[in-house]
Amino acid sequence: MRIPFLLVVATIMAGFAANVGSLQLVTNSPAAGGTDSGRVPSGVTPGAQAAVRDDLKWLVGRWRCLTRQFRSAPDDHPISDGDLLEYFNVYLPYADDNLSVKLTGDPMDRQIAAEFLTSYTGNNVRGEFTQSLAPPNDFSPVYISTNAIRAGYPFYTEFIYHRQTSDVSPTLLILDTKQMHFVFRQMPLFSEADMARQITNLSSSFVPVRSMSDSERLELKRKYDDLCKQTAQ
Numbered sequence: 498m499r500i501p502f503l504l505v506v507a508t509i510m511a512g513f514a515a516n517v518g519s520l521q522l523v524t525n526s527p528a529a530g531g532t533d534s535g536r537v538p539s540g541v542t543p544g545a546q547a548a549v550r551d552d553l554k555w556l557v558g559r560w561r562c563l564t565r566q567f568r569s570a571p572d573d574h575p576i577s578d579g580d581l582l583e584y585f586n587v588y589l590p591y592a593d594d595n596l597s598v599k600l601t602g603d604p605m606d607r608q609i610a611a612e613f614l615t616s617y618t619g620n621n622v623r624g625e626f627t628q629s630l631a632p633p634n635d636f637s638p639v640y641i642s643t644n645a646i647r648a649g650y651p652f653y654t655e656f657i658y659h660r661q662t663s664d665v666s667p668t669l670l671i672l673d674t675k676q677m678h679f680v681f682r683q684m685p686l687f688s689e690a691d692m693a694r695q696i697t698n699l700s701s702s703f704v705p706v707r708s709m710s711d712s713e714r715l716e717l718k719r720k721y722d723d724l725c726k727q728t729a730q
Contacts, residue, residue, distance in 0.1 A: 548601045549643055552725045553590035553609065555660070556641075560585040560670050560681035569676045583630060584614040585670070585681050588696050589718075592638065593705035596721050598728050604640035604647040604655070610696060610706050611639040613648055638703035646672065650703060 562582050589610035591597070600607055614630040621627050640647040647655045656672035656679075668683040687695060696714070699707045706714060 547643075548599050550598050550728060551600045552598045553587075553600075553641070554725075555668075556587045556609075556670075557590055558587060558686045559684035560587070561684050562679055563669075563682050564678065564680035566678040567676065568678070581616045582613060582633070582679065583616045585611065585672075586614060586695065587611040587639075588687070588692060588699075589706060591706070591717070591721060592703075594717060594720075596717070596724055598725055600641065600643045602642055602644075604642040604645050606640075607642065608638060608640050608704075610699065610704050612637050612699060613639075637699075 561584060565582060587609060592608040592610045597607060612632050615633045616628060616630055618626070618628045637648060638650055641658075644657055645655050646658050647653050654674065656674055656677075658673075659671045661669040661671060670681040670683070672679045672681070693711060693714070696707055706717065709717070
């Protein structure tokens, strides 16, 4: 059963502007605006852009959705199966042993262990109210480029992303398409135990690190940290 999104337009701009301090909009690309999110088949490659170094450690963690805006009916979007898009969880800046700290203009060059989570509400067989978090249909795995985050395979939604930093407020992650606008706030990082549990419970079978043992993940993390140090020199 498809449960349409509630039309929620939450704004934080008035209160945020009053306490904004020093703001910085961070992006790896001069591209602006949104792409057509759509149900686009995999293999469509965006315009070439210069590769940049980014270990993506700034992206790892929990991102809570603060603002949801729809420029067309929510039923037109692949994330319309839930009530509210609540979280963007990024567990690792890689998804397998193909380690890289490079971002290119094509999201398919860099997969990360991440998932979008939507809040689903309803009633159980006893008529009691229930609420759960789960990925929207066809909204995993997750890939990233210099300016875009792509969710889904073989059909996907692609967001243009920007990071907004402040010396007095949490970092914001802004995701845009022609039809949708989301603002996420950075939350405290996962504990080691919670991180391991979340990775094991990843719904997407497209994320190889999901099936690795704890020792294999630990070794992969060590190799990635070494790679970051080597490329930073």
